[in-house]
Amino acid sequence: MSLITRNLPRLFIQTSQITATRNIHNNLIANHPKITETDGSKIKCTLIPGDGVGPELMASVDKLFKAAGVPIVFESYFFSEVNPTLSMDLDVVASSIERNRVCLKGILASPDFGHIGELQTLNMKLRNALDLYANVVHIKSLPGVKTRYDNIDCVIIREQTEGEYSALEHESARGVVECLKIVTATKSQRIAKFAFDYAVKNNRKKVTAVHKANIMKLGDGLFLRSCEEIAKLYPTIEFEKMIVDNCTMQIVSRPSQFDVLVTPNLYGNIIDNTASGMVGGAGVVAGASYSSKCVVFEPGARHTFSEAVGKNVANPTAMLLCAAKLLNHVNLPSYGQMIRDAINKVLMDGKIRTKDLGGQASTQEFTFAVINNLKIPTTSHL
Incomplete structure (x- = not known):
């Protein structure tokens, strides 16, 4: 009996399991329903400004959308763990995202309360409420942004509903804390399937699974x-x-070897931030979190930059790129491309740069530079 023949029963069972998973979760990369815009009406989108400089970055998006005539209306909610008395209820925010199916979100701060307070952060609660299981961060070199490497182009896909972020820990004895890392076959297969589907749809050639199975033989195994x-x-x-x-060393040594990386929760967070630093930092990398029914667009490297609040110095590029990705998702690709082209033109010119990219421009100056480079068609439809 050949090796293929011997493996047929097992492969048939695996295929059946994955088909069932696909039917249940209706994999978003291939099947998420597009919102069409053909009648001139506006698309409603949930907006979460976030903490730190988030509101300032959202103001940049708002100015840009108004200048470009983007047919989006924001349903805005203040949602914060550091200012809970003013924060909207989780159920209200989650219901809005479920209803609109798309959200633009700033970064939420997660205070370190030590052993006091809930173990689940507000970020984790939102992800679990919406089952935002796949976080996708496209690490790509930007024109005009000089870094150690050129032509970086890889995608990090992170499972973000279990693993080390399961919020299951306790002090079993004084000075002894047990922290549980939860890994399930169902969610591991789901994120792997998402990564391979993404590779197929986006003409990617390779998927790298990042793990620590040599030590955590059962969980990462x-x-x-x-x-x-x-x-x-x-x-x-x-x-x-x-x-x-080894992956963290390889990605800073020879990033060109990577195409799509699929990772458990914590590893993905670390690699996201490492790789973001290689293309210009947290201010230039966009990301998105997917469930089977909705998408939340947010910066790929999650830093609130709270020390810069009110100083008008934060780089809005990452948030503007998130907005462009959102427009592609809701079937307004011409608007999205127009915004990306304007950002690339400003970066290529190199005259207007925020401090993180070696310049002296303010958040508003960079935003107005992008607006001034918009190529808005003279016709009423893009």
Whole structure:
């Protein structure tokens, strides 16, 4: 009996399981319903300004959208863990996102309360309420932004509803804390399937599973086996596996070797931030979190930059790129491309730069420079 014949029953079971998972979760990359805009009406989008400089960055988006005539109306909610008395209720915010199916979100601060307070942060509660299981961060070199490397182009896909962020920890004895890392086959297969579907749809050639199965043989072992099983269903996509500590070294040594990376929760967070620093920092990288029904667009490197509040110095590029991605998602790609082209023109010219990119321009100056470079068509429809 051939190896293929022997493996057919197992592969059939795996395929059936994944098909059932696809039917339940209706994989967003391939099947999320597009919101069309053909009658001139506006699309409603939930807006969460966030903490730190988030409100200032959202003001930049608002100015840009108004200047470009983008047919979006924001349903805004103040949502914060550091100012809970003014914050809207989680259920209200989650219901708005579920209803609108799309959200633009600033970064929420997660205070360190030590052993006091709830273990789940507001970010975690929102992700769990909406089942925002896949975080996607596209790490791409921007024109005119000089860094150590050129032409970086990779995508980090992070599972963000379990793993080290399960909020299951307790002090079993004084001075002894047990923290549980939850890994399930269902969610590991789901994020692996998402990564391979993303690779297929976006003409990517390789998926790298990042793990620590050499030490966490059961937990990360299950994640890795799940990725290996899903990889068999995609014979045209190259698959490799890499231990997380080696991955962090490799990505700063030779980033060109990576295409799509799929990771458990904590590893993805670390690699997101490391890779963001390689293309210009937290101010220039956009991200998005997906469920089967909605998408939340937010910066890829989650820093509130609270020390800069009110100083008008934050780089709005990441948030503007998030807004452009949102426009693509709601079937307004011409507006999204117009915004990206304007951002690229400002960065290429190099005359208007915020301090994080070596310039002296303010948030507002950069925003107005992007607005001045918008190529708005003379016709009423894009």
